[in-house]
Amino acid sequence: MSQKTAFIAIVGRPNVGKSSLLNHMLKQKIAIVSSKPQTTRTRIMGVLTEHDTQLVFIDTPGLHKPRNSLDKFMLRSVNESVAGVDACMLVVEANTDITEGERMFAEKFKALDIPAILAINKIDTIQDKAKLAPQIAKFSQLYDFSAVVPCSAQTGDGIEGLKSELRSLATEGGYMFDEDTLTDQPERVLAAEIIREKLLRLLDKEIPHGTAVFIERMKERENSDILDMDATIFCERASHKGIIIGKGGSMLKKIGSYARQDMEKFFGCRVNLQIWVKVREDWRNRENILRSLGYDQNDFN
Numbered sequence: 319m320s321q322k323t324a325f326i327a328i329v330g331r332p333n334v335g336k337s338s339l340l341n342h343m344l345k346q347k348i349a350i351v352s353s354k355p356q357t358t359r360t361r362i363m364g365v366l367t368e369h370d371t372q373l374v375f376i377d378t379p380g381l382h383k384p385r386n387s388l389d390k391f392m393l394r395s396v397n398e399s400v401a402g403v404d405a406c407m408l409v410v411e412a413n414t415d416i417t418e419g420e421r422m423f424a425e426k427f428k429a430l431d432i433p434a435i436l437a438i439n440k441i442d443t444i445q446d447k448a449k450l451a452p453q454i455a456k457f458s459q460l461y462d463f464s465a466v467v468p469c470s471a472q473t474g475d476g477i478e479g480l481k482s483e484l485r486s487l488a489t490e491g492g493y494m495f496d497e498d499t500l501t502d503q504p505e506r507v508l509a510a511e512i513i514r515e516k517l518l519r520l521l522d523k524e525i526p527h528g529t530a531v532f533i534e535r536m537k538e539r540e541n542s543d544i545l546d547m548d549a550t551i552f553c554e555r556a557s558h559k560g561i562i563i564g565k566g567g568s569m570l571k572k573i574g575s576y577a578r579q580d581m582e583k584f585f586g587c588r589v590n591l592q593i594w595v596k597v598r599e600d601w602r603n604r605e606n607i608l609r610s611l612g613y614d615q616n617d618f619n
Contacts, residue, residue, distance in 0.1 A: 321371075329423055343375070348364050372493045373481070374494060405487040410453075412443060435466075549594070555599070573593065
């Protein structure tokens with residue numbers, strides 16, 4: 319049986335469910351998810367090997383107007399991802415109009431002459447599926463998509479059909495990764511992202527977007543199934559620090575408890591998690607901090 323591979327960039331505006339679709343296809347959570355936009359900050363690679371085909375997904379940040387150095391990095395990340403893959407999957411939300419960002423993606427697909435599949439996500443939110451027809455017609459005028467697949471990351475409806483269409487874009491030439499590879503993200507990055515997801519889910523308004531998480535230490539105890547982990551949450555204001563910690567440390571305890579549960583499920587061992595909170599004013603525009611958090615300094619300009 320010949321092995322086929324395709325590199326596929328998952329693109330779309332913020333909060334349409336790109337990361338949720340990736341997690342559902344992989345049957346494993348590697349990308350954090352929240353109801354807040356701009357959850358994903360970097361390119362996250364997920365690998366799905368099924369049948370005779372390996373799909374290498376690049377999950378990108380949601381496209382939005384950059385306001386700081388971190389946002390510029392995110393925009394550069396999206397552009398580079400689209401330019402360096404075999405195909406793209408544009409994710410849009412069911413029963414919505416075409417946005418300027420989606421028009422921009424269609425123009426980029428045309429310029430690169432790249433195959434693209436349109437995934438209309440969140441079809442579980444509409445009762446009358448006939449409402450999808452006008453949306454499909456409008457997007458079909460925008461670009462000659464290889465396929466249009468209505469689906470739901472929430473219920474799993476249409477996911478198998480989506481994977482089948484994506485597999486049809488793969489070409490022969492062998493696998494790029496071992497069959498059991500799930501992601502290219504280091505364990506420290508995955509652990510930091512799990513904590514950041516809890517911040518996004520538990521805190522209100524803009525505070526989570528002004529936070530970053532850095533894993534200071536991650537070490538397995540000898541002759542034990544316990545993983546010791548020290549993490550630091552950076553925030554931009556002293557008032558934010560107080561909110562993150564909460565009265566009597568209640569919020570930080572909740573963040574740590576939820577994060578530890580997910581970590582133990584993912585790493586398959588007990589986790590001793592210690593979290594500290596530090597103020598770093600305007601860190602999203604400070605290149606030395608962004609570099610320490612793993613962002614490429616060449617992407618800040």
